Amino acid sequence: MARSIDRDLGRFKQILRGKVRENLRKYITHGEMIGRTGRELVSIPVPAIDIPHFRHGQKGSGGVAQGEGDVGQPIGKGQGQDGDGQGQAGDQPGSHIREVEISFEELADMLGEALELPRIEPKGKDSLESRKDRYTSIRQTGPDSLRHFKRTFKRALKRQVTLDNYNYENPVVIPMREDERFRSWKTVTEPESNAAVIYIMDVSGSMTDDQKEIVRMESFWIDTWLKRQYDGVQRRYIVHDAAAHEVDEDTFYRTRESGGTRISSAYQVAWQIITRDFPPSDWNIYCFQFSDGDNWGEDNESCLKTLTANLLPCSNLFCYGQVESPYGSGDYIRELRKVVDKFDNLILSEIEGKEAIYDSIKEFLGTGK
Amino acid sequence: MTQLAARPLPAEIRAAQDDIEARARSYGLDFFPTIFEVVDYEEMSMLAAFGGFPVRYPHWRFGAEYDELTKGYAYGLQKIYEMVINTDPCYAYLLAANALGDQKLVIAHVYGHCDFFKNNAWFAPTNRRMLDEMANHAARVNRYCDRFGSDAVELFIDACLSLEDLIDPHAPHIKRLPTPEDERASKKSKDEESKYDLKFPSKGYMDSFINPPEVIERQSRERQQKQQEKEDNRSFPEEPMRDVLLFLLEHAPLKDWQRDILAIVRDEAYYFAPQGQTKIMNEGWASYWHSTIMTRHGLTDAEVVDYADHHSGTMATSANRLNPYKLGIELFRDIEERWNKGQFGAEYEECDDLAAKEKWDKGLGLGREKIFDVRRIHNDVTFIDSFLTPEFCIKHKFFSFAYNDQSNYYEIVSRDFPQIKQQLLNSLTNHGRPFMYVVDGNYRNRGELFLKHKYQGVELKLDYARDTLANLQRLWLRPVHVETIVDDKPTIISFDGSQHEIKQK
Numbered sequence: 001m002a003r004s005i006d007r008d009l010g011r012f013k014q015i016l017r018g019k020v021r022e023n024l025r026k027y028i029t030h031g032e033m034i035g036r037t038g039r040e041l042v043s044i045p046v047p048a049i050d051i052p053h054f055r056h057g058q059k060g061s062g063g064v065a066q067g068e069g070d071v072g073q074p075i076g077k078g079q080g081q082d083g084d085g086q087g088q089a090g091d092q093p094g095s096h097i098r099e100v101e102i103s104f105e106e107l108a109d110m111l112g113e114a115l116e117l118p119r120i121e122p123k124g125k126d127s128l129e130s131r132k133d134r135y136t137s138i139r140q141t142g143p144d145s146l147r148h149f150k151r152t153f154k155r156a157l158k159r160q161v162t163l164d165n166y167n168y169e170n171p172v173v174i175p176m177r178e179d180e181r182f183r184s185w186k187t188v189t190e191p192e193s194n195a196a197v198i199y200i201m202d203v204s205g206s207m208t209d210d211q212k213e214i215v216r217m218e219s220f221w222i223d224t225w226l227k228r229q230y231d232g233v234q235r236r237y238i239v240h241d242a243a244a245h246e247v248d249e250d251t252f253y254r255t256r257e258s259g260g261t262r263i264s265s266a267y268q269v270a271w272q273i274i275t276r277d278f279p280p281s282d283w284n285i286y287c288f289q290f291s292d293g294d295n296w297g298e299d300n301e302s303c304l305k306t307l308t309a310n311l312l313p314c315s316n317l318f319c320y321g322q323v324e325s326p327y328g329s330g331d332y333i334r335e336l337r338k339v340v341d342k343f344d345n346l347i348l349s350e351i352e353g354k355e356a357i358y359d360s361i362k363e364f365l366g367t368g369k
Numbered sequence: 370m371t372q373l374a375a376r377p378l379p380a381e382i383r384a385a386q387d388d389i390e391a392r393a394r395s396y397g398l399d400f401f402p403t404i405f406e407v408v409d410y411e412e413m414s415m416l417a418a419f420g421g422f423p424v425r426y427p428h429w430r431f432g433a434e435y436d437e438l439t440k441g442y443a444y445g446l447q448k449i450y451e452m453v454i455n456t457d458p459c460y461a462y463l464l465a466a467n468a469l470g471d472q473k474l475v476i477a478h479v480y481g482h483c484d485f486f487k488n489n490a491w492f493a494p495t496n497r498r499m500l501d502e503m504a505n506h507a508a509r510v511n512r513y514c515d516r517f518g519s520d521a522v523e524l525f526i527d528a529c530l531s532l533e534d535l536i537d538p539h540a541p542h543i544k545r546l547p548t549p550e551d552e553r554a555s556k557k558s559k560d561e562e563s564k565y566d567l568k569f570p571s572k573g574y575m576d577s578f579i580n581p582p583e584v585i586e587r588q589s590r591e592r593q594q595k596q597q598e599k600e601d602n603r604s605f606p607e608e609p610m611r612d613v614l615l616f617l618l619e620h621a622p623l624k625d626w627q628r629d630i631l632a633i634v635r636d637e638a639y640y641f642a643p644q645g646q647t648k649i650m651n652e653g654w655a656s657y658w659h660s661t662i663m664t665r666h667g668l669t670d671a672e673v674v675d676y677a678d679h680h681s682g683t684m685a686t687s688a689n690r691l692n693p694y695k696l697g698i699e700l701f702r703d704i705e706e707r708w709n710k711g712q713f714g715a716e717y718e719e720c721d722d723l724a725a726k727e728k729w730d731k732g733l734g735l736g737r738e739k740i741f742d743v744r745r746i747h748n749d750v751t752f753i754d755s756f757l758t759p760e761f762c763i764k765h766k767f768f769s770f771a772y773n774d775q776s777n778y779y780e781i782v783s784r785d786f787p788q789i790k791q792q793l794l795n796s797l798t799n800h801g802r803p804f805m806y807v808v809d810g811n812y813r814n815r816g817e818l819f820l821k822h823k824y825q826g827v828e829l830k831l832d833y834a835r836d837t838l839a840n841l842q843r844l845w846l847r848p849v850h851v852e853t854i855v856d857d858k859p860t861i862i863s864f865d866g867s868q869h870e871i872k873q874k
Contacts, residue, residue, distance in 0.1 A: 003412075004416055004419075004423070004424055004425070005414075005415040005419070005431060005432065005435050007427055007432075008418075008427060008428060008431040008432035008435070009432035009435055009436060011427070011429040011432055011523075012430075012432030012433045012436060013432070013436075015429055032482065049433065050430075050433075051430060051527060051531050052530060052531050052833040052834075052835075052840065053532075053533075053534055054535070054802070054805055054822070054829060054837050054851075055803065055829070055831060055833050055834075056801065056803055056827040056829065057827065057828050057829055057830040058772050058774070058830075059772065059774050060772070060826050060828060061771070061772050061827050062769060062770050062771030062779070062782065063690075063691060063779075063792065063796050064691055064767055064769050064789055064792050064796065065686070065687065065688055065690060065691050065694070065767070066686040066687075066691070066695070066765055066767055066769070067688040067766055068688075068766065069688065069768065069781050071768075071780065071781050071782065071783060071784065072780055072781060073780065073781045074776065074779065074780050075688045075689045075770055075778075075779050075781060076688070076689035076779045077778055078772055078774075078777040078778060078779060104412075104602055115572060194428075195553065221789075235551045252808070311529070318612075363777055
């Protein structure tokens with residue numbers, strides 16, 4: 001039933017979404033503003049949207065209540081300098097923050113719109129097929145858990161009516177064995193395009209927590225965008241200092257090590273993962289590397305060798321983000337600049353701070369690959 | 370848009386209604402015919418968001434309210450039991466999922482409200498056909514949406530709603546402005562006055578001596594000058610005007626459809642105003658009657674525990690919020706007891722013997738009669754002012770609290786009766802909202818609008834004030850100003866359409 005409230009509710013949700021869209025840049029550069037992230041929905045706190053009135057402030061306000069307590073005893077916390085007054089007897093509690101629940105798809109669309117990102121043309125669409133079971137049909141045998149109650153009941157009723165067993169005064173319907181119907185599945189194959197995303201991060205002593213925060217935020221948005229573009233996205237994480245390890249997501253953002261930096265070790269591990277798990281013919285492969293660019297000088301040559309020979313030819317994109325660090329020399333990006341002209345899937349970006357995340361995402365994903 | 374599907378009331382609820390209605394009448398409650406409908410929670414939330422009405426004009430704030438109510442219910446934070454609107458016949462909604470015992474409680478409660486709506490003096494000027502009126506408002510606004518675009522209409526409604534409480538809630542009861550007839554009458558008498566009173570009565574031959582022409586001329590010149598001066602200094606409006614919306618309706622440069630929408634918002638604000646003015650009494654009265662009817666007649670043995678649970682839940686008090694249900698019901702009971710025992714009047718007041726006062730019982734039995742009178746003539750402010758007693762405050766552990774901006778905590782300030790009463794009256798007067806007046810509609814002789822906040826010890830919430838001012842400017846178009854107190858200093862906040870300015874006076 002269409003209700004008159006639906007129009008107002010729809011409009012309200014639209015306004016909330018509009019707020020998110022309007023402030024997307026702020027959300028991108030301030031990761032803490034993203035609330036809980038679930039499997040499909042992300043909830044974003046939006047400052048309460050309400051209609052302003054002339055109201056009393058907190059200062060000088062007060063009220064009357066009932067209960068125990070001595071004079072001078074605190075009974076409730078104020079709301080900071082700009083909080084709501086509680087001057088009214090029995091009034092509503094103060095204003096609060098509303099959370100808007102937005103699906104990742106919608107968030108990605110907003111991101112795409114804000115950054116003017118092109119859609120990605122996936123490769124390997126036809127070569128990879130997945131099989132899925134769908135419960136679309138009915139059959140006469142099956143386990144009780146799949147019994148189709150409504151159909152079973154209907155058949156029993158039909159039978160009883162035709163056999164004149166049905167009593168209107170006492171409408172009891174008893175299904176028999178032959179009335180029973182069960183849900184059944186069909187296996188369908190669907191072409192699928194999958195993406196593998198490999199994140200590589202430098203955790204050597206020169207990377208601080210601030211830089212990792214930048215990496216975390218940037219990878220959140222990259223994930224969001226790629227998930228929107230592909231049916232299935234697999235993610236792998238590699239951390240490295242002088243040696244590289246594959247780790248899980250949580251460790252990736254938390255590890256802090258010290259020691260030197262040998263980027264080539266990470267490239268080796270990445271190449272192993274690709275050859276082992278993601279045959280390039282079937283997978284769209286994305287590599288995102290974040291570092292402060294402070295590589296062990298003699299290592300640069302072997303880095304470039306692995307990169308140009310192995311990683312670049314099989315990846316859709318290889319993105320290198322250089323986070324500005326107070327310690328790093330930032331030399332590595334110069335090495336990469338030597339070869340950047342020869343590969344159009346190699347993207348380099350220098351991220352100076354949180355504010356630069358926005359532009360950096362645009363550089364990485366703006367190619368449509 | 371469809372109306373709510375009309376559903377027949379389940380037989381057992383129908384029976385309960387008939388029973389309770391008869392009981393309520395036997396106690397002397399006097400109400401409009403009352404129509405109950407059973408709705409599910411979503412419908413209930415929708416009705417609540419719409420202020421009790423099935424159709425309102427389109428606006429997102431109803432959606433926001435609905436969103437909050439349904440989420441609150443889904444998360445188990447809150448539940449609306451009942452909803453009743455002030456119309457003739459009265460419409461009341463029952464929640465389908467409630468048990469029969471709860472429905473009975475709600476029905477009894479609703480009859481209390483209906484009686485209050487019909488008999489309380491503050492509700493007398495409200496439109497009892499508001500259901501139709503609201504639907505008309507909706508139709509009109511929908512038509513404007515079609516003609517001028519929803520965005521333009523929405524933007525305008527936003528601005529109007531921001532000002533919706535700038536009305537004069539006493540206006541329906543008091544004549545503030547002279548009607549055209551009054552003005553005509555007073556003008557006539559003035560004209561006659563001016564012709565005669567300059568001259569002393571005299572015989573013809575003495576006239577030039579008693580009323581020398583040059584003196585008369587001078588006097589009439591002076592009088593004219595005075596009149597002129599008065600004209601020049603005349604402020605506009607002549608007296609500070611509380612009904613800011615009326616002033617805008619009459620003087621703001623609005624298009625016809627905008628004026629109509631502003632009038633709609635104002636009408637509805639006046640319709641809802643008495644409910645704010647009588648919250649404590651209305652809820653107290655309804656609770657008094659549900660408790661009386663249920664405990665004496667309505668309950669079956671099986672329902673007693675649930676009833677006690679829900680009744681006590683409604684009456685729960687907390688240390689940082691006043692419960693209007695609790696205060697209302699207890700005060701009505703207190704009045705009933707005092708008038709039953711004769712604990713009122715000079716003799717009782719002047720008695721110094723506390724023990725004697727406590728035992729005071731003249732067996733007058735006037736209590737019931739008294740509370741019926743009280744519910745007819747009082748609103749919350751006069752109710753508290755007349756009937757709150759020190760004994761009552763002690764018995765119910767009242768205290769007053771205030772915000773301490775050093776510690777950022779609300780703290781208990783006092784348990785003294787005069788202070789509690791003062792604080793309570795303050796927070797009830799104008800619903801605890803600031804008083805705003807239009808002082809000048811032609812400020813600096815530049816057609817700018819000047820409002821004044823009547824400062825009563827609490828400062829305005831500044832960010833809200835700024836935003837509200839911006840909305841006011843959208844209606845007035847010329848710059849707008851409000852005079853208030855900021856950080857203990859007189860300050861004028863201005864908005865000229867593009868930026869705010871705050872300066873100390």
